[in-house]
Amino acid sequence: MSYDIIIKNGLVILNNGEVETDIAVKDGKIAAIGKELGEAKETIDAKGLVVSPGMVDAHMHITDPGGSYRDDWEGYLTGTKACAKGGVTSFMEMPLNQVPATVDAESLQIKYEAGKNKLSVDVASFGGLVPFNLNGGIQELDEGGVAAYKCFMATCGDRSIEGDFMNADDYALYEGMKQIAKTGKVLAIHAENSAITDKLGEIAYKNGETTLKAYVESRPVFTEVEPIRRAIFFAKETGCRIHICHVACPEGVEEVTKARNEGVDVTCETCTHYLYFDTSELDAIGPVVKCSPPIRDKENQNGMWEKVLSGEIAFITSDHSPCTPDLKDKENAFEAWGGIAGVQNNVDVLFDEGVQKRGMSLKMFADIIATNPAERFNLDTKGSISVGKDADFVLIKPNAPYTLKAENLEYKNKLSPYIGREIGAQIARTILRGETIYSQEEGVADSRIGQFILK
Structure with a gap:
């Protein structure tokens, strides 16, 4: 099977604990988890990163x-x-x-x-x-x-x-x-x-x-x-x-x-x-x-x-x-x-x-x-890395300290009590329903693919 994305080599947090494995995404959903998943249009190498929901x-x-x-x-x-x-x-x-x-x-x-x-x-x-x-x-x-x-x-x-x-x-x-x-x-x-x-x-x-x-x-x-x-x-x-x-x-x-x-x-x-x-x-x-x-x-x-x-x-x-x-x-x-x-x-x-x-x-x-x-709150497509859920991930770079500056903030008003503090981990990438909405290399995407969730 051909997938839209495969995230490879990350330390993935699953429902029963973390494991180094790969995740395949198709049509915005998690389609498979494991090794040797096949081909994908895009491959993201998450080596050295923690992959969390x-x-x-x-x-x-x-x-x-x-x-x-x-x-x-x-x-x-x-x-x-x-x-x-x-x-x-x-x-x-x-x-x-x-x-x-x-x-x-x-x-x-x-x-x-x-x-x-x-x-x-x-x-x-x-x-x-x-x-x-x-x-x-x-x-x-x-x-x-x-x-x-x-x-x-x-x-x-x-x-x-x-x-x-x-x-x-x-x-x-x-x-x-x-x-x-x-x-x-x-x-x-x-x-x-x-x-x-x-x-x-x-x-x-x-x-x-x-x-x-x-x-x-x-x-x-x-x-x-x-x-x-x-x-x-x-x-x-x-x-x-x-x-x-x-x-x-x-x-x-x-x-x-x-x-x-x-x-x-x-x-x-x-x-x-x-x-x-x-x-x-x-x-x-x-x-x-x-x-x-x-x-x-x-x-x-x-x-x-x-x-x-x-x-x-x-x-x-x-x-x-x-x-x-x-x-x-x-x-x-x-x-x-x-x-x-x-x-x-x-x-x-x-x-x-x-x-x-x-x-x-x-x-x-x-x-x-x-x-x-x-x-x-019954957000049933969210919250965990398991097959069938929305492909929503945050890729975290551990043991990577940085000091927060006001210009780092996306807020309308650049106020935060964390400014000037050294934080010992970094967000490397954020993925929403299979699409990268932030990466350290590219910044925040302009795609605005977010949706209101109606219950």
């Missing part, structure tokens, strides 16, 4: 359309090019930051239109759960093809912007969970206690606090743990499948593990930045590293790594949430936008920090960046 980043924000309010934030064009360069072949897009927020059929269609001819990678969508879409919006989103839902227990959105996102109060959370349970899809939750964190932040600001250290102190660990418990309790009452986003403390992970052991359908993620930075270095870096939940201390970080390596955290995401430079350029950390631009450095940083520095197995690496999120 392309990353499925289950938590990413694109602000397209910006609704004239956020037109200069990250759009599909730059955001998906950054994905390609970073080894991310598909992602789950959050329903907020774009205007209008994705909360019903009309806003979902507006989002799809905004992405036409701009996608370098594949995109699945979250629909929002907000207090104002409980009379049909949940069902419209399900029919429109969202892969899952997202809500905030923390304060979010700008009430001066019509159509912006809004956090769910307890009633909206309860009623929304009942409705989402009927769809069978997962509700992803930003779990922070808004009443307490808002008030603590207000008090710190009035007392003249300006530092990121003080900002972290205004969002203590228990303000994550309490809403995680509450969300789990509501899930038990409603039968809704849930996922806790960007858990930043081991205590939060423990609540999820306990509930799962009791039979609750709940998973959680953490983010690359919680495993890389710690509180002691935040003020030296500046507000570009501000996010919520906040980046906690070194002891907390060590505890999070223990949870990752024990398998209690289902997957790792970027929570890529960039803004314009003026919203980060603040003397007072409490006034700065909370969100980190990180999608381009998910794979290389995690490979370095997890596999190379901490001995994470390659199978676990592939599971936490690709297989587990694809399975959780």
Whole structure:
């Protein structure tokens, strides 16, 4: 048989572990795995490289359309090019930051239109759960093809912007969970206690606090743990499948593990930045590293790594949430936008920090960046290197340190807390459905073959 592509001589991460083998691709799908596969129109020599499933980043924000309010934030064009360069072949897009927020059929269609001819990678969508879409919006989103839902227990959105996102109060959370349970899809939750964190932040600001250290102190660990418990309790009452986003403390992970052991359908993620930075270095870096939940201390970080390596955290995401430079350029950390631009450095940083520095197995690496999120959100053609799946790969050059520079970034605004950091691995090539969308030699391709994934 003649194939379109054969990737030869790489160390390939399969479902049962890594093996040096070849992969054949036909019509965008993985057609065969093994040696002596035959002829192909193109042969890619992956000798010395690790061939992993392309990353499925289950938590990413694109602000397209910006609704004239956020037109200069990250759009599909730059955001998906950054994905390609970073080894991310598909992602789950959050329903907020774009205007209008994705909360019903009309806003979902507006989002799809905004992405036409701009996608370098594949995109699945979250629909929002907000207090104002409980009379049909949940069902419209399900029919429109969202892969899952997202809500905030923390304060979010700008009430001066019509159509912006809004956090769910307890009633909206309860009623929304009942409705989402009927769809069978997962509700992803930003779990922070808004009443307490808002008030603590207000008090710190009035007392003249300006530092990121003080900002972290205004969002203590228990303000994550309490809403995680509450969300789990509501899930038990409603039968809704849930996922806790960007858990930043081991205590939060423990609540999820306990509930799962009791039979609750709940998973959680953490983010690359919680495993890389710690509180002691935040003020030296500046507000570009501000996010919520906040980046906690070194002891907390060590505890999070223990949870990752024990398998209690289902997957790792970027929570890529960039803004314009003026919203980060603040003397007072409490006034700065909370969100980190990180999608381009998910794979290389995690490979370095997890596999190379901490001995994470390659199978676990592939599971936490690709297989587990694809399975959780039913992206059934994604997430693993096996026959019949989409031919989505990232080729990683191990033990190849480089220093990230701003000009390396594909983001619309060249902001990242990783700038100036030495990263010990490199993305050599990214392949989406059999087509190279990034290589070190050629850069990001102009083909824009990405598609919206409808469920």
